[in-house]
Amino acid sequence: MKALIIDNASGTPVMVPGTHDKPEPKPDELLVKVEATALNRADLLQKSGNYPVPEGASPILGLEMAGIVEEAGSEAHHFKAGNHVIGLLPGGGYAEYCVIRDDHAMAKPPSLSFEEAAAIPEVFLTAFQGLFWLGELFEDETVLIHAGASGVGSAAIQLAAQTSGTTIFTTAGTEAKLELCESLGADLAINYKEKDFADIIEDGNASSSVDVILDFVGAPYWHQNIRLLAMDGRLVHLGLLGGVQTDNLDLGKILKKRLTIRGSTLRNRTDEYKALLTKEFSDHFLENFEDGTLRPVIDSMYEWEEAEEAHQRMKHNENAGKIVLTGM
Amino acid sequence: MKALIIDNASGTPVMVPGTHDKPEPKPDELLVKVEATALNRADLLQKSGNYPVPEGASPILGLEMAGIVEEAGSEAHHFKAGNHVIGLLPGGGYAEYCVIRDDHAMAKPPSLSFEEAAAIPEVFLTAFQGLFWLGELFEDETVLIHAGASGVGSAAIQLAAQTSGTTIFTTAGTEAKLELCESLGADLAINYKEKDFADIIEDGNASSSVDVILDFVGAPYWHQNIRLLAMDGRLVHLGLLGGVQTDNLDLGKILKKRLTIRGSTLRNRTDEYKALLTKEFSDHFLENFEDGTLRPVIDSMYEWEEAEEAHQRMKHNENAGKIVLTGM
Numbered sequence: 287m288k289a290l291i292i293d294n295a296s297g298t299p300v301m302v303p304g305t306h307d308k309p310e311p312k313p314d315e316l317l318v319k320v321e322a323t324a325l326n327r328a329d330l331l332q333k334s335g336n337y338p339v340p341e342g343a344s345p346i347l348g349l350e351m352a353g354i355v356e357e358a359g360s361e362a363h364h365f366k367a368g369n370h371v372i373g374l375l376p377g378g379g380y381a382e383y384c385v386i387r388d389d390h391a392m393a394k395p396p397s398l399s400f401e402e403a404a405a406i407p408e409v410f411l412t413a414f415q416g417l418f419w420l421g422e423l424f425e426d427e428t429v430l431i432h433a434g435a436s437g438v439g440s441a442a443i444q445l446a447a448q449t450s451g452t453t454i455f456t457t458a459g460t461e462a463k464l465e466l467c468e469s470l471g472a473d474l475a476i477n478y479k480e481k482d483f484a485d486i487i488e489d490g491n492a493s494s495s496v497d498v499i500l501d502f503v504g505a506p507y508w509h510q511n512i513r514l515l516a517m518d519g520r521l522v523h524l525g526l527l528g529g530v531q532t533d534n535l536d537l538g539k540i541l542k543k544r545l546t547i548r549g550s551t552l553r554n555r556t557d558e559y560k561a562l563l564t565k566e567f568s569d570h571f572l573e574n575f576e577d578g579t580l581r582p583v584i585d586s587m588y589e590w591e592e593a594e595e596a597h598q599r600m601k602h603n604e605n606a607g608k609i610v611l612t613g614m
Numbered sequence: 615m616k617a618l619i620i621d622n623a624s625g626t627p628v629m630v631p632g633t634h635d636k637p638e639p640k641p642d643e644l645l646v647k648v649e650a651t652a653l654n655r656a657d658l659l660q661k662s663g664n665y666p667v668p669e670g671a672s673p674i675l676g677l678e679m680a681g682i683v684e685e686a687g688s689e690a691h692h693f694k695a696g697n698h699v700i701g702l703l704p705g706g707g708y709a710e711y712c713v714i715r716d717d718h719a720m721a722k723p724p725s726l727s728f729e730e731a732a733a734i735p736e737v738f739l740t741a742f743q744g745l746f747w748l749g750e751l752f753e754d755e756t757v758l759i760h761a762g763a764s765g766v767g768s769a770a771i772q773l774a775a776q777t778s779g780t781t782i783f784t785t786a787g788t789e790a791k792l793e794l795c796e797s798l799g800a801d802l803a804i805n806y807k808e809k810d811f812a813d814i815i816e817d818g819n820a821s822s823s824v825d826v827i828l829d830f831v832g833a834p835y836w837h838q839n840i841r842l843l844a845m846d847g848r849l850v851h852l853g854l855l856g857g858v859q860t861d862n863l864d865l866g867k868i869l870k871k872r873l874t875i876r877g878s879t880l881r882n883r884t885d886e887y888k889a890l891l892t893k894e895f896s897d898h899f900l901e902n903f904e905d906g907t908l909r910p911v912i913d914s915m916y917e918w919e920e921a922e923e924a925h926q927r928m929k930h931n932e933n934a935g936k937i938v939l940t941g942m
Binding site for chain 1: 832833836851852853854858859860861862863864865866867868869870871872873874875876877878879
């Protein structure tokens with residue numbers, strides 16, 4: 287079958303079109319004809335050898351896809367041949383065919399194209415996990431979502447906006463991104479390059495007023511995050527793009543405000559965890575893609591042969607929203 | 615009625631016998647004849663003016679008691695006059711009578727004396743909250759309980775030992791305390807004054823092997839705690855007796871090990887929270903005091919007129935277990 291492979295001939299790894307054996311579905315898996323896949327930052331790390339491939343996962347890149355079930359294993363009961371599905375993959379999405387556990391697949395929202403739907407799984411499941419499972423966001427709470435124009439950020443803003451009574455603050459670095467965040471449901475989008483986001487939030491509110499913070503930046507925001515958190519506040523780290531090391535940690539604030547600090551990733555979770563996450567997200571939110579109250583934010587689409595160009599766009603942080611590959 | 619009052623005449627506050635108006639129970643409260651109360655570290659802080667009295671709480675010290683219901687309010691349905699009860703108080707235990715919300719009271723275990731039973735509420739409810747609600751301890755996990763010979767520590771060891779398959783590490787500072795911890799169910803009690811507890815735990819185990827840590831020490835243990843925590847580990851801070859400020863916080867470890875760090879206190883929780891905590895603890899563990907699988911660890915008992923002496927004992931960290939006042 288067609289597949290994107292990593293070419294290291296020049297010393298710098300690049301994605302090139304090639305071929306690979308077609309995968310065989312296990313009894314609890316579906317074989318899916320991939321119609322579209324989407325890029326994740328982990329793809330760049332894996333390409334350069336800096337992200338170990340989980341045991342048993344495909345060496346082919348690609349952590350999510352939208353496609354058509356070609357064959358269902360004997361123990362796969364949720365979907366059958368011909369169904370249009372989307373889902374998280376442990377790898378293998380950058381190819382003509384992939385396999386996916388039956389309980390990791392979701393029905394593709396019918397009103398979306400395969401290209402649009404391929405942009406849903408990673409960002410929406412990660413945002414759902416972060417906001418609701420780890421952040422335990424309740425109705426009528428205040429949430430701060432950093433990097434609101436990123437894939438996960440844009441999904442998180444929309445999911446928070448679907449939760450009754452939430453007040454949503456977000457940060458982004460350009461006017462276009464700020465506008466995107468507000469169009470997705472943010473009550474206030476703050477340009478972190480121009481202003482101190484913590485000052486802005488405190489100016490219009492009681493201090494220590496944020497119940498849940500989703501952060502991908504890490505160390506540079508640590509002190510402002512802790513300062514903003516309300517009593518019983520929760521800080522969820524899903525990434526540390528700005529740095530990992532911070533000083534002057536004041537445990538007194540954690541104790542007095544009864545804070546919860548959590549770090550997490552999605553990829554290295556168990557299959558059972560991902561199946562439950564997929565089910566809960568589907569049950570609560572999949573239909574929202576039909577009425578348009580949720581939508582994947584697409585930055586750009588590339589033919590699969592142009593995958594390296596797509597990688598360069600992500601590498602240089604030029605994208606706002608997801609980058610999709612199609613035409614495999 | 616008789617009550618202990620704070621005498622500031624000498625410039626140094628001391629507890630002295632005195633009198634105070636008898637409290638009036640609200641419809642959802644019980645009026646209780648106090649048979650025994652127990653000391654908490656917060657009492658010392660409150661005596662010296664360093665612990666604000668929660669709104670509406672009695673200015674009299676005393677956060678727990680065992681006694682006999684004298685009168686039940688019209689909306690108090692769990693207990694009636696003549697019942698022997700124990701429970702958490704927002705204050706008021708250092709007196710002949712106190713009031714307690716009906717849903718904050720528990721039946722006194724019949725086989726225990728009032729003096730023994732008065733030592734149960736604060737430490738066992740705090741340990742229960744820390745281990746199960748905040749630490750989410752599951753069966754077959756490994757737990758590290760710091761200050762194992764303290765009131766909360768000794769209760770936590772016993773509660774963890776009642777949880778199937780747990781491995782229990784603990785720290786303490788004298789041979790007598792180490793023996794106490796092991797008699798309560800600790801698998802290994804480590805003298806933190808003689809050895810690095812993290813080295814000892816790692817020596818006999820896989821590194822990063824502790825699922826839940828209950829800590830009262832704070833900053834001095836921070837790096838060792840983070841190092842010991844396993845994947846999905848939980849660090850619960852219930853006190854910071856050793857210091858609040860730490861450096862070189864590595865958020866990367868929090869993310870990679872998917873850690874949860876929590877701080878909490880019990881006293882400033884809502885009445886509803888305390889009622890639910892009381893109910894869950896009672897349902898799960900109160901009967902264990904009957905068969906001796908749980909027992910309050912009593913350091914010493916004092917007549918109420920000797921309260922100041924009892925305070926001095928706690929202030930100088932001379933106690934192992936609870937200090938009880940009786941004879942009001």
